[in-house]
Amino acid sequence: MSLTTFEQAKDVLSFCVKNKIYFSSFNCEVKPSSAGGIGVFAKSDIDANTVLLRVPKSAVFSASNSSIANLLVDEEIDGVLALTLAFLYEREVFGPKSNWYSYLQTIQLNWDQESLYLPPSFWPSNRKRLMEQTALGTLFHGLDNEGEILSAFSTAVEVSRKWHAEARLSPPSILQNDTSANSLRFVATVFTISSRAFEVDAFHETALVPVADLFNHHALHPDVRFESTYEVCTYCGEFGVCGHAEFDEEEANDAEIFHEGGIAQSRNLQWVAAPEFVKELEKEAAKQLKSSIKELIAKQISKTKPGSVSLSDLDPQECVDVVLMRGVEKHHEIFNSYGDLPNPLLLARYGFCVRDNPNDLVHLAPELKKLCFLKKLDLKPCFLWWIQDGFLLFQEASGEVSEADGGRSSFTESIESDSDAENEIETNSDQLSDEWQQELCLNSSADPSAALKAFLNLLGMKSAQRAKFFEDVERNSISAVNKWLISKPLGTQARKLLNVVVKKKRNSYNSLLRSLHGNSKILVLSELHIIEKLLTNDGK
Numbered sequence: 001m002s003l004t005t006f007e008q009a010k011d012v013l014s015f016c017v018k019n020k021i022y023f024s025s026f027n028c029e030v031k032p033s034s035a036g037g038i039g040v041f042a043k044s045d046i047d048a049n050t051v052l053l054r055v056p057k058s059a060v061f062s063a064s065n066s067s068i069a070n071l072l073v074d075e076e077i078d079g080v081l082a083l084t085l086a087f088l089y090e091r092e093v094f095g096p097k098s099n100w101y102s103y104l105q106t107i108q109l110n111w112d113q114e115s116l117y118l119p120p121s122f123w124p125s126n127r128k129r130l131m132e133q134t135a136l137g138t139l140f141h142g143l144d145n146e147g148e149i150l151s152a153f154s155t156a157v158e159v160s161r162k163w164h165a166e167a168r169l170s171p172p173s174i175l176q177n178d179t180s181a182n183s184l185r186f187v188a189t190v191f192t193i194s195s196r197a198f199e200v201d202a203f204h205e206t207a208l209v210p211v212a213d214l215f216n217h218h219a220l221h222p223d224v225r226f227e228s229t230y231e232v233c234t235y236c237g238e239f240g241v242c243g244h245a246e247f248d249e250e251e252a253n254d255a256e257i258f259h260e261g262g263i264a265q266s267r268n269l270q271w272v273a274a275p276e277f278v279k280e281l282e283k284e285a286a287k288q289l290k291s292s293i294k295e296l297i298a299k300q301i302s303k304t305k306p307g308s309v310s311l312s313d314l315d316p317q318e319c320v321d322v323v324l325m326r327g328v329e330k331h332h333e334i335f336n337s338y339g340d341l342p343n344p345l346l347l348a349r350y351g352f353c354v355r356d357n358p359n360d361l362v363h364l365a366p367e368l369k370k371l372c373f374l375k376k377l378d379l380k381p382c383f384l385w386w387i388q389d390g391f392l393l394f395q396e397a398s399g400e401v402s403e404a405d406g407g408r409s410s411f412t413e414s415i416e417s418d419s420d421a422e423n424e425i426e427t428n429s430d431q432l433s434d435e436w437q438q439e440l441c442l443n444s445s446a447d448p449s450a451a452l453k454a455f456l457n458l459l460g461m462k463s464a465q466r467a468k469f470f471e472d473v474e475r476n477s478i479s480a481v482n483k484w485l486i487s488k489p490l491g492t493q494a495r496k497l498l499n500v501v502v503k504k505k506r507n508s509y510n511s512l513l514r515s516l517h518g519n520s521k522i523l524v525l526s527e528l529h530i531i532e533k534l535l536t537n538d539g540k
């Protein structure tokens, strides 16, 4: 859990005052939340569309505006590794001299070996083993070892040695020795940082945004949205015309080569030269805008406390906003949404789970596979046909696949889609051969996915029906799959088989429960809840 204490939250608010961050203290207060740590609460009834927070982009903390920005560019380091390195240097090496120190030191890093805050992939093996059968292990691979982050640690140690030798910059403590204890502290730091970070814009990329990172997640009813203009100059972060707009296409291409492999976004220059007359017009418009803003500020000043900044002091194009999407009542905790994520992904990315998560699911592929290999049931031929041909025919018949998309589809994709970059459709054959497994799920209402229903209908056929079905497949495979597997409701025998596998899963979860606690327990209970729903519905 990445949590803030009440005292630390007060330091964040002082940072806001110093850095001209608008936080509607008339409407909101930060205080301990039942979700854990600190949350943001309504001090009065607040209307929809109210801007609760406006942070100038100059006050967000990113690799690009950190003290080591140039060094990171030279080493071609970007993404979360760049942000983590920037964070470690700013907080520990530049310390109180850094503008961000009073904010960054509120982010809790517990580096005691006993209480490290680690993602499930770095849990001790006995703790991992308990979660192997859950969707965290079987569907999302959240328990698999992550070598990449350890090689990022080696890179971090290496560059910090180089910067020490070349620029006499002391390395942060955890990068001074390449030990396994330090590598775990590094993993914990990356996890903490990434669980609080926002995608700000093409210049800052992933960044830490004071106060915006105090809103907790609500899976069902989030209240706010995060707003930021993404399209800015990738060199300087300016919105609109800037010095870099002078680049013509040729120069831009040169710059691209110069930065190749470095700042990833420099490959994506959207900036073209603006004609002179356009610039003049823009200057004139800016002057007029400034004078009207001044008038507005004058009006607002009477409403603001001395020393605090008002909303109209700040140009929204140069800020990130947190805006209320719907009206809330006094005392209500104001929630953000971190995405429509099931518990395994919340746990792997943010270190927590929520009860009754509407995005949760139960993954049944491992249990179904075992069932198919039971000799007495004679299901193996159906199973083999499904993984070789049936699943692809099912995708074609249900319109879930086109030749271009390599076959990745529906159920789990909709859940994972908010991290498209990481989960790009892969077309290699291993991925395809594994895909049939990803789709065999119950959703949070205990409804089987379309693929699960089709697969169960196949397994549930009596031998005479099965022979007829395969004859039909010989004649016209797509229409046979449609008629026998997709269009039919779940048959009686298919339902019986489903009950067998979910009961098996329920029994093994029930025997696990007494060894589980905290988020692991919430995750398993949430799956159990779905299973119970299915069995209760079936009993009716």
Ligand SMILES: C[S@@+](CC[C@H](N)C(=O)[O-])C[C@H]1O[C@@H](n2cnc3c(N)ncnc32)[C@H](O)[C@@H]1O
Binding pocket: 001, 002, 003, 004, 005, 033, 035, 036, 037, 038, 039, 195, 196, 212, 213, 214, 215, 216, 217, 218, 350, 351, 352, 353, 354
């Ligand atoms: C961006 S911070 C939110 C502020 C945090 N509560 C604090 O005290 O700093 C994200 C962290 O808050 C906690 N969190 C957020 N929403 C939660 C929820 N619905 N249930 C439990 N923990 C939550 C998790 O520890 C998560 O890693």
